[in-house]
Amino acid sequence: MIVDITHPLNCVYFVLFIFLLQQFDGNILGPKILGDSTGLSGFWVIFSITLFGGLFGIPGMIVGVPIFAIIYAAIRKIINHNLEKKKLPTDSASYNDMECVDKDGNFLPRVPAEPKIKNHKSTYALIKEKLTEKKDTELTETGKPKATEKEKAPAEEKPDASVKEDEK
Secondary structure (H helix, E strand, O other): OOOOOOOHHHHHHHHHHHHHHHHHHHHHHHHHHHHHHHOOOHHHHHHHHHHHHHHHHHHHHHHHHHHHHHHHHHHHHHHHHHHHHOOOOOOHHHHOOEEEEOOOOOEEEOOOOOOOOOOOOOHHHHHHHHHHHHHHHHHHHHOOOOOOHHHHOOOOOOOOHHHHHHHO
16 A cells, blocks of 8 residues: 555644644653652652753753652652651641641641631622721711712702793
8 A cells, every 4th residue: 555645644644643642751651760760759859850851951861850850769769768666657637737746756636727817798798888887987977978979069040930020
């Protein structure tokens, strides 16, 4: 079977195939291989590639993940050894709801914080409240409401019916 490489539709098929292959490799296969083989989460893989790539360029990107995995495993082993020496659990989930561990190894539970603003009002409600207070103080000072702009403007003089009758 001969494929015409100059046909435009074959180009679309090729680009689609490459796109799907890269998505599979970058999102499924790569993290699975790196995560399973090194024991690092995706964050630490990206961190190590960025760190060692910035320090040593392309060779640093290549050796960054394995070197960082060794450093990470050594630090984890030291921390777990110290926790076991103090007879404390080594899994992180045990510490999720704890505020701290005292010197005797007792867990102190986390106390929920009090909300800083108890009766929070919206800006619109605060403005409306201030305007109402201002209006109330004006009423108490004068005994009657202040005149509005319409009330202050002189009334347009309309010809009186009685005046017209006198002129006739």
